[in-house]
Amino acid sequence: MTDPSDDVPTLLxxxxxxVTGMIGAARGAAAPAHLPTGxxxxxxxxxxxxxxGGMGVVYLARQQKPDREVARKVVRPxxxxxxxxxxxxLEAEVxxxxxxxxxxxxxxxxxxxxxxxPQPFSSPNATDPGTSPSSSK
Numbered sequence: 313m314t315d316p317s318d319d320v321p322t323l324l325x326x327x328x329x330x331v332t333g334m335i336g337a338a339r340g341a342a343a344p345a346h347l348p349t350g351x352x353x354x355x356x357x358x359x360x361x362x363x364x365g366g367m368g369v370v371y372l373a374r375q376q377k378p379d380r381e382v383a384r385k386v387v388r389p390x391x392x393x394x395x396x397x398x399x400x401x402l403e404a405e406v407x408x409x410x411x412x413x414x415x416x417x418x419x420x421x422x423x424x425x426x427x428x429x430p431q432p433f434s435s436p437n438a439t440d441p442g443t444s445p446s447s448s449k
Contacts (some may be wrong), residue, residue, distance in 0.1 A: 314388070338444075340365070346361055346364075346369060346371075346384075347369075347371065351426065353373075353384075353424050353426040354380070354422075354424040355375060355376045355377060356374065356375055356376065356384055357371040357373060357374045357376070357443055358371050358372075358373050358434070359371070359372045359373055359374060359381075359383070360372045362383055362438075365390050367384050367388060367396070368385060368386050368387045368388050369386060369388070370383050370385050370386075371383070371384045371386065371433070372384075372385070372438055373438075375419065375420075375435065380419075381438045382419055382435040382436065382437060382438050383416070383435070383436050383437070383438040384433055384434075384435050385428075385433060385434045385435070385436065386431050386432075386433045387400065387431055387432045387433070388431070389428045389431060391428050392430075392431070392432055400421075400432050400434070401421070401432075403434070404421035404434045405417050405421075407434075407436065408421065416436035416437055417436060417437045418434050418435065418436050419428060419435045419436065419437065420434070420435045421433065421434040
């Protein structure tokens with residue numbers, strides 16, 4: 313019996329590297345390595361991994377200016393389809409305009425290259441909703 317996902321590339325209008333990469337990931341291909349602790353990416357220093365899913369990784373990071381702890385949500389290389397990018401940008405734009413103790417506040421969103429090619433990211437606050445920011449450094 314054949315794997316039904318074998319037919320996916322032939323059913324798609326184009327076989328871009330992004331589509332091929334997503335199919336490989338769905339079949340259990342190795343995910344890219346995490347950014348190492350202490351890595352500097354743009355104006356952030358990676359401190360640890362908070363969580364991850366199929367689309368990306370969320371890091372605990374320290375923003376340099378202003379000096380504060382943030383959660384840095386990074387899309388995995390190869391998952392940035394045009395539709396996903398539009399959704400990601402809309403999410404960051406909407407969350408960036410909201411102020412509510414139960415909703416993460418977006419401090420910055422954009423694209424950065426940490427050595428794996430340009431990756432979309434957003435940087436919301438890293439504290440639990442309704443708590444004060446961490447003062448540890």
